Amino acid sequence: MLTEEIKHEIEAEAERFERKQAACIEALRIVQMHRRWVDDESVRDIASVLDMSPDEVDSVATFYNLIYRHPVGRHVIRVCASVSCWLLGYERLLDHLIQRLGIAVGETTADGRFTLLLNQCLGACDHAPALMIDQDQYQDLDVANVEAVLEHYQ
Amino acid sequence: MSERPLTANIRSNAPPLTVAEYEEAGGYQALRKALTTLAPAEVTKLIKEANLRGRGGAGFPTGVKWGFVPMGADAPRPKYLVVNADEMEPGTFKDRLLLEGDPHLMVESMILSAYAIEAEIAYIFLRGEYVLAGKRVGQAIDEARARGYLGRNILGTGYSLQIYMHMSAGRYICGEETALLNSLEGKRAIPRAKPPFPQTSGLFGKPTIVNNVETLCNVPHIVNRGVEWFKKLSRTKNGGTKLYGVSGKVKKPGVWELPMGTTAREILEEHAGGMRDGLQLRGIIPGGASTEFLFEEHLDLMMDFDTVQQAGSRLGTGTMIVLDDRTCPVGMVHNLTKFFAHESCGWCTPCREGLPWLERILKALEDGKGATGDLEEIRTHVKFLGPGLTYCPLAPGAMAPLGSALNRWRDDFEKHIRERRCPWR
Amino acid sequence: MATIYVDNKPYVVNEGRNLLQVCLSLGFNLPYFCWHPALGSVGACRQCAVKQFKDEKDKRGKIVMACMTPAAEGVRIAVDDEEARQFRETVIEWLMANHPHDCPVCDEGGECHLQDMTVMTGHNYRKYRFPKRTYQNQYLGPFINHEMNRCIQCYRCVRFYQDYAGGQDLGVFAAHDRVYFGRHKDGVLENEFSGNLVELCPTGVFTDKTLKGHYTRAWDLQTAPSVCVHCGVGCNTTPGERYGLLRRIHNRFNHDVNGYFLCDRGRYGYEFVNGERRVRTPLLKRDGALGPVTRAEALTEIGKVLSGPAVLLGIGSPRASIESNFALRELVGPDRFYDGVSARERQLLSAMLSTLRAPGVHSPSLREVGEADAVFVLGENLAEVAPMIALQVRQAVYRSTVPMGERLGIPAWHDSAIREAIQGRHGPLYLATVTGDKLADVATRSWCAAPDDLARLGFAVAHCIDPTAPSVSDLSEELPGLAKEIAGALRSAQRPLIVSGPSCGSLAVVQAAANVAISLSAAGAQHAALCYDAPECNSFGPALLDGHGLDEALQAAKSGSVYAAIVLENDLYRRADRAAVDAFLEGAEQVVVIDHTVHDTTKRADVVLPAATFAEGDGTLVNNEGRAQRFVQVFKAQGDVQESWRWLGELSRTAPSNGAWQNLDHICTRIAETAPALGEIARVAPAATARFLAQRIPRQAHRYSGRTAIGAHVNVHEPALPEDPDSPMAFSMEGFPSTCSSALTSAYWAPGWNSVQALNKFQAEVGGPLRVGNAGVRLWEVAEGHDHKYFEVIPPAFQSREKEHLAVPLHHIFGSEELSVLSPSVAERAPASYVAVNFRDAEALQITDGENVQLVLDGIPYRLPVRILPDLPSGVVGLPSGLPEMSWVKLPGWGKIVKEVPA
């Protein structure tokens, strides 16, 4: 069940479009903001708020990179994997994170603290390599300074 | 130093101007001027005369584009202006500077441009990752509304506009303007066929203009300072300034507003500080990931739309990516191809199936598992994923760096096969 | 018209088309996937590439997608261009990269468009050397099997399912090379046209699950042209048989009727033919029990009565062919021929027939339904009673918006661009039904009311259109506005259409619809049309034979006369009150039932003769528009099974009667002589003696296997081929694979084209009518003038009653029809019985959803669970119509709901 709060937020978004179905992506983002990921029940609930079928909502949800249809940890690390970061050695940074967290890309640590994902270009090419944790971006990273960054996220 | 209208208000490591500060710096004067003294069509005329060309990658003349929008009382309503702030092209980080650095310039530009096409609603389609930009632009919108620059009856002129922000859920193809419209409609971001063009049938089937962030940010300045001034900003026929960027192993990567037509060498050496010590330049991709490599011999070319095109590449977004001599070109195009394969929307066959195939061949080369015939296969793909053969320009864009790399560095590719390893590892 | 140049030769083509459609129509073998004649172009697969040249001098040219390029004047293209050819081959290579290459174990094998196109492009050897992607398949219900690994992402399935058929539970998920076509979660595909995915999917992703239950290769199927028997629309079908078992139904293209599609009832209802309840030998009642006897014994037994003193009553059937009904009439004489439907239905059918045959009223073909530009549906839940009409109404409301797109310069065939431009807007559609309708998502307005109130709305609309039409007094508040709005929409349309029918059991509704049609014609509308759906596959056939009502026959029991009865393909317990039927059957000297399936009436018969189903015999059916269509025997049934008209012919030879026919042509000639309304019947299909290049038309494909070995386990000698005295077709693979007559064509094949899409090669223009014309003959055409009189009796407004509710029938696509529900797959989709009540009534009665109540109708109590239906009008309850476990109830009728007191 969507909370009243979530429902109101979605409905407010829906008003800004000619057709309320256009708020589908907004709705998915809102649910994810509150619940970290979008489960099947939420897909159905969004569908009923926006007069869509669950299939229509899920067709959109599964299209986009930033909508998570699987559970994620308390914090999501998104390592930029695009070309400038590649040139500056993001792969070393990633290998380090994989070792350090003991998980592969796409997985969540056993304690539910981190999910590790790759992201396309974060637009920080002049400060590569870069990554995001949740809503925060970090730049000019290397194996040495990434540790301190992780510390902020428990 | 030459004039830098787009970035004049941007101070590094300081918050952007508030609405009051922006006004003090001359902000919202252009808007006032246009709304009180110019008819919408006159604004479009100015932009047309200034020959402002789109900064989103294709360089299409903005005024011409606006000129296709049906105007007057019987035009379909509402009309829409959409700012393309999706900036997801690898190696591109210029719009972010404007959005984070001077959000009020963005807002003023939107209102003015919307006025030119008599749009009632404007959307800003913002990358989901640009959280800070989202906050700042959101705040600027609120401030502008509070000052009467936005909403009903702006500055008492009778013109009304709403601006809404849409944070993207993330897909490179959303940057393609018609896919962007589908995404704004809450759908899968599949590109649309053209014709019909968005100018006549766009968002929700209504007339719509989609422009890049940097493109629009020029508009208030043109209105304020005039066409001649704008043309003189540049060193070439393509008027204005341009945000140029450099990333890769240079001493001082970054983004700078420079006269349009600044040479690659000047950008690289004077602004980016040249290659890191001990490294040689092997090639540059001049404007984001989907442009062809240029080489040493091109460095003295003026970086404008026409010149770069004549050299066999495209200015694209103007943010160049530098390849040095210690980095494997095959590895670099592998990384790029992986990006494009992942970001294919999945609609048309060549892109959906061809890019992953290419990605696997390139990976095999890198892993020392290349086979004879692989290079021929890459060639065929480069040819048949070319312009006009796919549904939209994503896949042809992907072929630009790959095709030009294979042409230039065929030996390096062959060496991977011959030696059954990547010689750079 | 425009002149275009293909491979340097000029061709005059239709300039409203795209180059793919034009090239295919000209006979070029141009491969394609995402395009479909009924779905238009989207340019996704990139398979149909050709080279386009600017002018004569242009030698380089550029590759374009034929399906996305208009066939404009002077266009120059090359199909035979090396670069374009290579590109097409590469596209196939991409599509095949991840394909499992599992053709030998794939149900689509041998009739696969992907196979054909692969061969066509010349892609032989794969170069892709990396792992293939794999997917999980889904459970999609009893009709469709899912095998996602075979998918080539042509997007046809979702385009048909969502855009064309209005379904919402099939979609495309994920992106890049992981796109997935299926449901959000495993589950039954709900849309009533899901079965078409089997034919639309160019490979083996969606295949027929019922075929899988008794699989055989497509080329091993014996087929004949047939007509669906599961509703009154008369869609053309191709049933396929092997080893005496009917294996599947495919669509048979008829441009005027069903086009490319069938509904799921029609596609999956066929399994009653193989059912356990089939009658395969004559049965005779001895010592109170029916047991098998020889045909001689059975005929002798009947003969005794035929020559005796008993008056012989013949009860016909709307699900038996015209020939069988006629043979019965001949045997018993016109005075004692009863048409076998309830009194109420009979009244409705004759009102419908007389209106449709009156001057000025056009009865549209199904195709014309899809071309209407304003539609008013009165009384019918089309998706449940005549789904294919609903499908065409859906097309009508879409198509009438296409000009909006065309004004933006988008050609009508450019499906995705048109849809983006019109943004889900739709043409005028007004629904007035007893309960909520599936077309509501595309309706301008929907209105639910009791049948009498629906009729009053219809009468009011007619009056708004033509003030001389009778007016309706004291309409309730909302109605005058609604009537005016509907009238306005119909008046301003070029091709207005009224759809109505008998399904809510109201004569007033049928008459009100007639008045609307008449008023339009009176007001000068040139192309107004009135479409009535008919409940059964031959509802209009017996009605045209001027029989008497079934209820009159049942009276015989009371009259004390000595009578015997022959019941033709009819379960009387589905037509009339149980006690009355009991009395009638008990009172008869002898009851002979000729039918193919055991039911309550056969159980009470003295003699049962095994009748052929549509698949095992020949005959003619008249559909809802008045089109007579022939179905041809697909296979010879085992045992004594034969057409009812043959049995009746044999009987008449033992009796002093004039039925001297030996075959179908004889009987058709006789019908034409004696029943003027059916004068055209002999023209419906070529005579049995017709030959094509001196040959018969084979029922078997040229690859049919086992011709000499198929019966080797019984006898190693090659058996003689069965004779076919009734049609020019042979039970053989030899002959002239004729497409000379669409009435005799069941399968299309052309070199390189083994899938259903071989049809292209037989259409004058791809997507248009067959070169040899469309099958079927219309028994009447609209006559000039409009001297038809208005119906004057307008019912008073519906008044709900204090303690009673008006029970109305609610129809179900799966369950309400007698034969299809005998198919296990259809039965799985049928609802359990229930009584539907609206919210307010449920509250007043203090009953809740799912709770059991007693509904007392005509003094008989029915114990039923409650189903809350919010759209149902107050004071009205709904009963599912025709479910096997519900016996006949006279509906509409007043009944009482009694809350069950827990014991």
Ligand SMILES: Cc1cc2nc3c(=O)[nH]c(=O)nc-3n(C[C@H](O)[C@H](O)[C@H](O)COP(=O)(O)O)c2cc1C
């Ligand atoms: C695959 C693809 C991605 C694109 N991404 C962007 C983008 O992120 N930002 C942008 O402004 N334009 C992008 N474009 C270009 C737009 O389609 C469009 O041309 C541009 O927004 C028009 O604005 P302009 O005329 O101001 O340049 C992209 C194009 C393609 C084909």
Ligand code: SF4
């Ligand atoms: S080239 Fe084709 S699959 Fe690729 S993004 Fe464009 S439309 Fe989608």
Ligand code: FES
């Ligand atoms: S049939 Fe033309 S692109 Fe698919």
